Amino acid sequence: MTNSKLTISRRSELLVQSEIRNMSIECDAMGGINLSQGVCDMDVPEIVKKGAHDAIEAGYNFYTRYDGLPEIREAIARKCESFNHLKVDPEKNVIVSGGATGAFYSACLALLNDGDEVIIFEPYYGYHINTLAAAGAVPVFVRMHPPDWTFSLQALEAVITPHTKAIMINTPANPCGKVFSQAELDLLADFCIRHDLFIFTDEIYEYFVYDKHKHISPATDPRIQDRTITISGYSKAYSITGWRIGYCLCDAKWKETIGFINDLVYVCAPSPLQMGVVSGINHLSEEYYQQISHRFGAIRDQLCSTLTDIGLTPFVPQGAYYILADVSKIAGKDGKDRAMNLLRQTGVATVPGNAFYHDAMGDNFVRFCFGKDEKVIDQACAKLSKIKL
Numbered sequence: 001m002t003n004s005k006l007t008i009s010r011r012s013e014l015l016v017q018s019e020i021r022n023m024s025i026e027c028d029a030m031g032g033i034n035l036s037q038g039v040c041d042m043d044v045p046e047i048v049k050k051g052a053h054d055a056i057e058a059g060y061n062f063y064t065r066y067d068g069l070p071e072i073r074e075a076i077a078r079k080c081e082s083f084n085h086l087k088v089d090p091e092k093n094v095i096v097s098g099g100a101t102g103a104f105y106s107a108c109l110a111l112l113n114d115g116d117e118v119i120i121f122e123p124y125y126g127y128h129i130n131t132l133a134a135a136g137a138v139p140v141f142v143r144m145h146p147p148d149w150t151f152s153l154q155a156l157e158a159v160i161t162p163h164t165k166a167i168m169i170n171t172p173a174n175p176c177g178k179v180f181s182q183a184e185l186d187l188l189a190d191f192c193i194r195h196d197l198f199i200f201t202d203e204i205y206e207y208f209v210y211d212k213h214k215h216i217s218p219a220t221d222p223r224i225q226d227r228t229i230t231i232s233g234y235s236k237a238y239s240i241t242g243w244r245i246g247y248c249l250c251d252a253k254w255k256e257t258i259g260f261i262n263d264l265v266y267v268c269a270p271s272p273l274q275m276g277v278v279s280g281i282n283h284l285s286e287e288y289y290q291q292i293s294h295r296f297g298a299i300r301d302q303l304c305s306t307l308t309d310i311g312l313t314p315f316v317p318q319g320a321y322y323i324l325a326d327v328s329k330i331a332g333k334d335g336k337d338r339a340m341n342l343l344r345q346t347g348v349a350t351v352p353g354n355a356f357y358h359d360a361m362g363d364n365f366v367r368f369c370f371g372k373d374e375k376v377i378d379q380a381c382a383k384l385s386k387i388k389l
C-alpha cells in the first residue's frame with residue numbers, strides 16, 4: 001500500500017461509467033445497428049443552420065452575457081408562453097447554458113450542499129445521478145413500476161429524511177418514456193410543499209410525446225413555481241446535440257447564483273449557435289414540432305410490435321425516444337449479458353438495463369433507442385426478427 005497523493009478525487013470515484021460507449025464499440029466492431037446511443041437521426045432544420053451561419057458572419061463570435069444573448073432569452077420566453085403555458089421574464093428567469101446538462105449541473109452546484117439528499121425516480125438517466133454526485137448530493141431512489149411506470153406516495157414519504165432537499169423528475173422520461181400526468185404532478189406538488197423541497201424537472205424531450213399524452217411543465221402550478229427548476233434545451237428538438245444549447249428556468253431569487261455558476265463553468269453557451277436556435281424558435285411553425293410526435297410515434301409502434309412479435313415485452317413509451325423492454329427470455333445473468341447476447345444473435349445494440357438502476361432490478365431490461373431514421377428501424381426490425389428465444 002502506497003501513500004501517494006497522486007490519486008483521483010473522491011468525487012470522481014463516485015461517478016459511474018455507463019455501458020453505452022462499450023456497447024457502441026462492440027456494435028461497430030461487428031457492423032451492427034446501434035440502437036444504444038441516445039442520438040436522434042433527424043435532420044437539423046435548414047433555418048437553424050442558416051441562423052448560426054449568418055450569426056458568425058454578423059459578428060456573433062464573442063462571449064455573451066453569462067445567461068445568454070437577449071435574443072435567445074426572449075425567444076425562449078415566447079416559446080415558454082405559447083408551448084409550456086409558462087410566463088417567464090427573459091431578464092429574471094432564464095439562463096442559457098451548455099446544454100440541458102450544463103443547466104442542470106449549474107443548478108445543482110448553486111442550490112445543493114454536500115450531503116443533501118435528492119429523491120430520484122428509478123429507472124433514471126445516468127447523467128442525473130452523476131451530476132448530483134459531482135455536486136456532493138446524495139441520490140435517493142424511488143421506484144416506478146412498469147408497464148405505466150407508476151409510483152406511490154408511500155414510497156416517496158418513506159425516503160424523506162431531515163436531509164432531503166429536492167426531488168427530480170424527467171418528463172418525458174429517459175429511459176422509460178413516462179410522461180407525468182397532471183394528477184401525478186399535483187401529488188408531487190403537494191409533497192414538495194409539505195416537505196419544503198425543490199423540484200428539478202428535466203424536460204428535454206418535451207416535443208416527443210405520443211398518443212393522448214400531453215407534456216405538462218410542473219412550473220405551471222403557481223403553488224410551486226418558486227421552488228421549481230426547469231431544465232430543457234434544443235439538443236433533441238433541433239437535433240443539435242453537439243451545439244450545447246440548453247437552459248434553466250427558475251425563480252428570480254435563484255437566477256443570479258445559478259447564472260454565476262454557469263459563468264464559472266461554461267462562461268457562456270456558443271454565441272452563434274445561440275442565434276441558430278433563435279432562428280429556429282422564431283421561424284419554425286407548429287407543424288414542425290407536431291411532425292416530431294407523428295414521425296416518432298409511428299417508429300415507436302413499429303419497433304414495439306416487432307419486439308412483441310419476437311416474444312419480448314416492450315413497455316410502450318408515452319414520450320421520448322427509448323423503449324425499455326423486458327428481455328428476461330434472452331439468456332444471461334444480467335442486463336449486460338442479455339444485451340451482448342442480443343447483439344451477437346441479431347446485430348442490434350441496446351443499453352443494458354443496469355445502466356438505469358442502482359441495484360439488480362435492471363438485470364432483465366435493455367433499452368432500445370428509436371430516434372432513428374425509418375430505414376434504420378426497418379433494418380433493425382428485420383435483424384431482430386431472426387432471434388431465437
Ligand SMILES: Cc1ncc(COP(=O)(O)O)c(C=O)c1O
Pocket residue numbers: 038098099100101102125170173174202204232233234235241244245246
Ligand atoms: C433526460 C436527458 N436529459 C438531458 C440530456 C442531454 O441534453 P443536452 O444535450 O442538452 O445536454 C439527455 C440526452 O440524452 C437526456 O436523455
